[in-house]
Amino acid sequence: MTASIPGEAETVADRARRVVRASGMSQREFAARIGMDQTALSKGLRGTRRLSDTELRAIARVGRVPLKFLTSDAATPPAALLAAEERSTRLRAEPVDAQVRRNQILEATARLIAQRGFHSVRVADIARVCDTSPATLHYHFSSKDDALRDALAFYSERLHQRLAEEFATVSSPVDKLRRLIDVQLPASPEDVEEWSVWVQSWNEAMIQPSLRDPQRQAYARWRDVVLGLIRECQATGLAADADADLLATRFTALVDGLAIQLLTGTPHMTVDRMREVLLDSFEPHLSLR
Known part of the structure; x- marks a missing residue:
């Protein structure tokens, strides 16, 4: 079985992906066996990053296929690979929820x-x-717009799951605000992916009104978390004279603007700089230092 689309020639990435899948190892395990970063391997298997000759040799060695199979469009798949793919196909044919x-x-x-x-x-x-x-x-997905809506919902749910996990480790609302800031930072590849979908959803919502409600709902849910934490602080006597709604608006606007600066490579904007600015965003009403 191949992973390519009917009518499209297999690429080097397609053949490498076949080898990794047939190995019976996870991508993480396979990457470790060939001494390669998992993210780099993942990108190589998706075709968004070129696999080097050294990496292809390692994939061929661990996957036990001839290097020629990976590098030549005319190479015949080895019998061992075809047998492993057949076993994998039988497993995938079993009922899946x-x-x-x-x-x-x-x-x-x-x-x-x-x-x-x-x-x-x-x-x-x-x-x-x-x-x-x-x-x-x-x-x-009946359309690509549906795919974007569901992608936003996916990352929104993942964000709130991460927040719930972080909030469970602390008790005070001030500490929760600090954790909220850390979760919002585009500090890892996964964070950047999440931010990428958020920004794209804004772009598309400006042009397509049908995408505005899902974007607004996801954003409102996040803003409600911020507002709720500010009000928790006020319930303990902190920032008692502050306009909680205005503080939430200021904070969310800063998060969005700083993240966009960071993601687009604005000079002098770093993850650490973004964290420092956000820690001061509730001053003078509330200190997170």
């Missing part, structure tokens, strides 16, 4: 949009990464 499969497709779609951009992602790209057919994707 529909919601689990939908979540897998949703996560893959969200990450593709985050990494490549909404307008650059084709249905065929999503199908290839999900190892499924375009028809299956149309069952889950």
Whole structure:
């Protein structure tokens, strides 16, 4: 079985992905075996990063296939690879919970949009990464707009799950505000992906009114968390004379603006600088230092 779309020639990335899948290892395990960063391997298997000759040799060695299979469009798949793919196909043919499969497709779609951009992602790209057919994707998403809406919902839910985990480790609302700031920082590749979908949803909502309600709802849910924490602080006697709604507006505007500066490479804006500015954003009413 190949992961390529019918009618499209297999690429080096397609063949490398076949080898990794047939190995029976996770991408994390395979990356460790070949001494490669997992994110770099993932990008290479998706075709968004060129795999070097050294990396291809390592993939061939660990995957036990001839290097020629990876590098030559005319190479015949080795029998061992075909046998491993057949075993994998039988396993995937076993019943899979529909919601689990939908979540897998949703996560893959969200990450593709985050990494490549909404307008650059084709249905065929999503199908290839999900190892499924375009028809299956149309069952889950009737249009690309639906895919963007669901991608935003995916990252919004992930944000709130992370916040819940962080808030469970502290008790005071001031400490929760500090944790909120840390979670909002675009400090890791996963954070950047999340921010990418947020920013793209704003862009599309400006042009397409049908996308505005989902974006507003997701944003309002996050803003309510901020406002709720400020009011918790006021309930303990802190910032008693402050306009909580105005403080929430100021903070959320700063978060958005600083993140966009950081993501677009604005000079002098760093993750540490963004954190410092946000820690002072509630002054003089509330000190997070």
